[in-house]
Amino acid sequence: MSGISAPIFRFTDGLNVTEHDTYTRTLPLDGMLAMTGPSVTAEPGCLPVRGDLAHIKLAGLCFVPHYAVPVAYTAKAGAQLVSAPTTTGEVLAELDEGAVFNVLDIAGVWSWGQIGEDGLVGYVALEQIEAPEAGE
Incomplete structure (x- = not known):
């Protein structure tokens, strides 16, 4: 597995969502998933x-x-x-x-x-x- 040290998700049937799944991840991962700054804020709704x-x-x-x-x-x-x-x-x-x-x-x-x-x-x-x- 490139770029990450553990699967993002682990399901009982052994299938994993990869770092290239564009539905759940809009950007490719470059290391472990982590907050690197303040949380995004937006207008309610x-x-x-x-x-x-x-x-x-x-x-x-x-x-x-x-x-x-x-x-x-x-x-x-x-x-x-x-x-x-x-x-x-x-x-x-x-x-x-x-x-x-x-x-x-x-x-x-x-x-x-x-x-x-x-x-x-x-x-x-x-x-x-x-x-x-x-x-x-």
Whole structure:
């Protein structure tokens, strides 16, 4: 293995995500993954990061306790992205029917994630999105 001293991920079947996996790593690794400066900051709703969780693509850029690989859900008609997991949260966007909402966390009846790969970040009620079919 070149450039790193341990696999980035280890799965029970022995498969590893390599340092060249462009989905989870936008830049090639040049040594062990480490924070080399301050954590990236952005306006709320712009990056899929919050105090406890961030999208795996932000590992090495944002310091949080957990990173998640998104699961692509599909928006139903009338789905709304809101700023907080409540019915009184500010509506940030209306999702088109069939739009991809990348879910990073589910708590109760709310999901937290990002519209597409680089859209707005917020909460969508679980009843407004459809889970991917098994095998996808």
